[in-house]
Structure formats: structure tokens, C-alpha cells
Amino acid sequence: MSRTLILWFRQDLRLHDNPALQAALADAERIIPLYIHDDTTAWAPGAASRWWLHHSLTALADQLKQRGSRLILRTGESTGVVQQLIDETGADAVYCNRIYEPALLKRDKQLHRQLKDNGITFSVYQGNLLREPDTVHNLSGQPYKVFTPFYKCYLREGWDNHIYKTPGQLPGVSTRIKSEKIADLDLLPTIGWDSGFYDHWQPGEAGAWKQLRRFLRDDLADYHQARDVPSLQGTSCLSPHLHFGEISVRAILAELDRQGPRKQGEGFIRELIWRDFAHSVLFHFPHTTDKPFDERFRNFKWKQSKKLLQAWQQGQTGYPIVDAGMRELWHTGYMHNRVRMIVASFLTKNGMIHWKQGAEWFWDTLVDADLAANSMNWQWVAGCGVDAAPYFRIFNPVTQSQKFDKEGLYLRRWVPELASLPNKYIHEPWKAPDEIQQAAECIIGEDYPEPILDLKATREAALEAYKKQITRKS
Known part of the structure; x- marks a missing residue:
């Protein structure tokens, strides 16, 4: 020894x-x-x-x-x-x-x-996972490319539930072994764009457990509904803690079992298994970090628009739910899951901007940036990955906003220039009559941008482009 x-x-x-x-x-x-x-x-x-x-x-x-x-x-x-x-x-x-x-x-x-x-x-x-990716295969011995059978395999076969306790004491380390200081790594930004992070996050193992227990106590019971409402803290917000390994997924499930019946947490467990699925895809198909899984999209003609990309990054597209999400991301290092899908669809489908440009922005601005999840989810929305959303599925930012933020609470928080608009117009502020805009002190085109693109026209163009690509390569 x-x-x-x-x-x-x-x-x-x-x-x-x-x-x-x-x-x-x-x-x-x-x-x-x-x-x-x-x-x-x-x-x-x-x-x-x-x-x-x-x-x-x-x-x-x-x-x-x-x-x-x-x-x-x-x-x-x-x-x-x-x-x-x-x-x-x-x-x-x-x-x-x-x-x-x-x-x-x-x-x-x-x-x-x-x-x-x-x-x-x-x-x-x-x-770091529930199971190693090379231990999960379909009946043909191949890796899963669709989530539902992958999920059923996990439920059927299970995983190792053993939990290792925190050691009380560890061996000392000789002072002769030199170490750099954390500050010397220059990890913190030189400008204060991260000031809003401190109100939302407590990095580290203690913060991970605090966040888990808050979620299980306050939000798990309503997770299946609240997780889609961006104005609520209905999700676990554990993704950055999981990425940095400050808490293990096995420990999360053990704590879930300890708190109550597992059935209550089925939707949450499904999301944890989705995380394993993302890592399985990355493991078996490593090219998907930079290239589409679906080879039919290898030579897809994406558009180049610096103006659109910058407006999207800065939350200045003229579509409130998109702008709210992008501003939340910049201020907190995080974005609500449903809004992530909306902003990604807007960029790749309506804007026809390459999914990788969106993935790179998320990689730089998300505190929970994870290569497996980021790559797979962007390709899922863009329609070119494993288990991808059908090419004709395009999230309409107006109807999504009206459905999941009916009272405009999320919009008013992150796009404050729209705060005084009535609910009738906050999702489509460009439709507000001049007198309503003046009363709300929000003149469209001056205080808040006009829509940068036409949803109907860009949707039809995207459908046509996708249809041609799939037909050509099939």
C-alpha cells in the first residue's frame, strides 16, 4: 500500500x-x-x-x-x-x-x-453516465439512433445503482509538489458581462445538492407541465452541475427515490436518460460535432447573413420570445429548454443559418454547454441529426409565445421595452396600433426592432429547400 x-x-x-x-x-x-x-x-x-x-x-x-x-x-x-x-x-x-x-x-x-x-x-x-455507451445496443447489435427504443432499453435493463459515500479524510499531499493558483488560469472574463450569473448559480458540489433538493421539494410534482412554461422555474437547472460532474446522475436518482415514489419523477428520469442518449450518439458517431448525422444534409445550402446572426445573438430580431431567450442566455448563461428549441428553429429554419453557427454561440454562452447535448439538440431542431424533428416541424415563435407565455411574464422580464404593452399585442408588437405603442412608450422600429424576417415566407422557403434536399438525396 x-x-x-x-x-x-x-x-x-x-x-x-x-x-x-x-x-x-x-x-x-x-x-x-x-x-x-x-x-x-x-x-x-x-x-x-x-x-x-x-x-x-x-x-x-x-x-x-x-x-x-x-x-x-x-x-x-x-x-x-x-x-x-x-x-x-x-x-x-x-x-x-x-x-x-x-x-x-x-x-x-x-x-x-x-x-x-x-x-x-x-x-x-x-x-458520469448511467451506462457506458458501448454497453447499449439494439437487437441487431447496433447503437440506437432513435430515443424511444433507447429509453425503453434503459427501463427494461436498468443500470448500476451503487453510490459511493463521500470520504471523511484524504491523504495529505506533499508541499514539494507545486501547483498553480486558480486565479492564474484566467478563467474569469475581463469585462463584467458575467455579473448576472452570480444571482442565479452556485457552482460546486454543495450548490448541486442545494439545487437538486430545491427542485425535488418545490418543482418535481409539477414538472410535466411547468417545464414548458418559461416564466416558471419548473426545470431542475441541474445541467451545468451534471456537465461538470458536481453531482452524479446515479446520486440524483437515488435522492429521487428517497424523496418519494419514482413514478412522480418519470418525466424527469426520461430527461436524464436523454442525456445518456446524447452521449451515446456522440460516442458512436463522433463526426456529429461538426457534420450532420443525416448524410442527405452534407451539402445542404445554408445561407450566410451576418445581420441576421448578430440580431439573433443580441436578442434584436423583433420576435419577443426569441429575443427574450437570447437575452436570458446572455444575462444568466442559461436559457429555458423550450425557448432553446424556439430560438434554434428560428435561426436554422426561418433564417436558414447553419446549425453549427448556433451551436458555437451556445457553446460560448451557456454555463451548461455540453458537447454531446449541444451537438445532438441543434441537429435535432435543424432536422439533420439522429431522431431528428421532421424537416417540416418549424416552431412558430408567435404561437409558441402565446401558448406557453400567455400573460407575457417571460417577455416582460427579458424584453422590458415591451413591458407596458397589453397581452393582446406583446407577442406581436408590430401589430399594435400607433396609439397603443405611444401609450406603452414602445415605438416599433425605434424602441424595439421590427421583425427581421417574415415568418410565413421564410417557413415556405425552408420547407421547399428541405423537401428538395431530401428528395434529391433519397
Whole structure:
């Protein structure tokens, strides 16, 4: 038991239910907790993710310190950093939990070969999903491409429910091992666009559990209905905590069972399995981060419009529900799930802008930016991915707003220039008579933009373009 082992934290910034940590405690006397900030990989964290990471690492470092350990921070290309720390410490093993981004999986395989050649153990554990993607196949032995049978497979076959407890004490780390400071990673923005984040989020393991218990106590019972209403906090808001591994999905389900009957949480469980589905798609079809799953769309002629893209990014399209969502995103690093579908449909279907341009903006501005979910969901809306929405499904931002934000509460919060408009016109402010606009102190074209595009005309154009593409390639 005199081994020295490196415990490599990645997307598992927690101590509770951490399989790699538990294995390390069982196998080694000296454990060196390590986090590597590596910006050399594809799809390096965006600005909002970096903000979250700063605070999540701070929380993890505090937890380790309270238990007698400390977090070693290094920057650089991961393979080289790991090897350097091995050379410094004489460690003969590296333990970590598996991650699924294609570039990172490739890197792990290369590192495994390199360490094995040098007699170093490289052990990887499953701590971030319910099941490993390569263990879930259909009756033909192929990966699932449609969610419903994938979901039924999970319900039929189940998953490992074992939960590892948080250790009370951890081995100390020699002061001779140098560590960078979290502040030196330069993760926080240099301008204060993140000021609104602090009112909405508490990154870290404690924040994850606080958020889970709030959701189970206050919102789970109404989840099936409230999750579609953007003015309500009806969703769990656990996605950033899950992405950074501050809480495990198994622990969430265990807490759900402890709180009450699982049947009440069926809709929520379905969303957690959807997350596993996204990772399965990414694992089996790694090209979908940049290219459409549906090959019929490989050469689809998307449009280029800097004006439309910028108006969409800035929440200045003239369609209130779209603008509200984009402004919520900029202010909080988050956007309500239904509104995400609306703004994505608007950009890709009405605007005919490439889905990847929307995915890249979300990647940079979402605190819960996750490569598997982001890639799959954008392709789902655009109609070119696995289990995609039919090409003729185009979300109408006006009718969606009228249905799910009937009183305009969400619109008034995030598009305050429309706040004084009556409900009759707030969803379509350009239709308000001049006297109504003047009374509301909101002149369309001056205080709030006119619609940047025509919904009916762009819908018909999109349907025609999609139909031609599918017919041509079928």
C-alpha cells in the first residue's frame, strides 16, 4: 500500500459518488488530486463554461483542503503534464473517470498506450453516465439512433445503482509538489458581462445538492407541465452541475427515490436518460460535432447573413420570445429548454443559418454547454441529426409565445421595452396600433426592432429547400 497515485479530475468535480476516487483510496497510500487546464483540445470550454469552471474548481479545492488534501493545478497539453507529474512524484498509476468527447477519448487512448509502455497503470472508471455507451445496443447489435427504443432499453435493463459515500479524510499531499493558483488560469472574463450569473448559480458540489433538493421539494410534482412554461422555474437547472460532474446522475436518482415514489419523477428520469442518449450518439458517431448525422444534409445550402446572426445573438430580431431567450442566455448563461428549441428553429429554419453557427454561440454562452447535448439538440431542431424533428416541424415563435407565455411574464422580464404593452399585442408588437405603442412608450422600429424576417415566407422557403434536399438525396 505504498503506491503513489495521481487522481485526475476532469468532468467529475466532486467527492461524493466518485468511482475513481474510491478506487484510488482502496489502492494507494498517497493520492495526488490533479486538474489540468488544457486549452489545446478541440471544443475547449467557452467563456461561460470557463466562468463556471473557476468557481467549481474553487469549491473542489476547498473540499479537498477540509479533508487534509489539496488540489494540484497545472496548465498545458494533458499528456505531457501527466507525464511530468509522474516524473516529479514517482507515481505508478493514474486513475480518472471516463469522458466522452471524441478528441478527449482519442487522447486518453494515446496516454494509456504511453503509460503502459512505461509500466504505469492507467485506470478509467464510469462515473458520469448511467451506462457506458458501448454497453447499449439494439437487437441487431447496433447503437440506437432513435430515443424511444433507447429509453425503453434503459427501463427494461436498468443500470448500476451503487453510490459511493463521500470520504471523511484524504491523504495529505506533499508541499514539494507545486501547483498553480486558480486565479492564474484566467478563467474569469475581463469585462463584467458575467455579473448576472452570480444571482442565479452556485457552482460546486454543495450548490448541486442545494439545487437538486430545491427542485425535488418545490418543482418535481409539477414538472410535466411547468417545464414548458418559461416564466416558471419548473426545470431542475441541474445541467451545468451534471456537465461538470458536481453531482452524479446515479446520486440524483437515488435522492429521487428517497424523496418519494419514482413514478412522480418519470418525466424527469426520461430527461436524464436523454442525456445518456446524447452521449451515446456522440460516442458512436463522433463526426456529429461538426457534420450532420443525416448524410442527405452534407451539402445542404445554408445561407450566410451576418445581420441576421448578430440580431439573433443580441436578442434584436423583433420576435419577443426569441429575443427574450437570447437575452436570458446572455444575462444568466442559461436559457429555458423550450425557448432553446424556439430560438434554434428560428435561426436554422426561418433564417436558414447553419446549425453549427448556433451551436458555437451556445457553446460560448451557456454555463451548461455540453458537447454531446449541444451537438445532438441543434441537429435535432435543424432536422439533420439522429431522431431528428421532421424537416417540416418549424416552431412558430408567435404561437409558441402565446401558448406557453400567455400573460407575457417571460417577455416582460427579458424584453422590458415591451413591458407596458397589453397581452393582446406583446407577442406581436408590430401589430399594435400607433396609439397603443405611444401609450406603452414602445415605438416599433425605434424602441424595439421590427421583425427581421417574415415568418410565413421564410417557413415556405425552408420547407421547399428541405423537401428538395431530401428528395434529391433519397
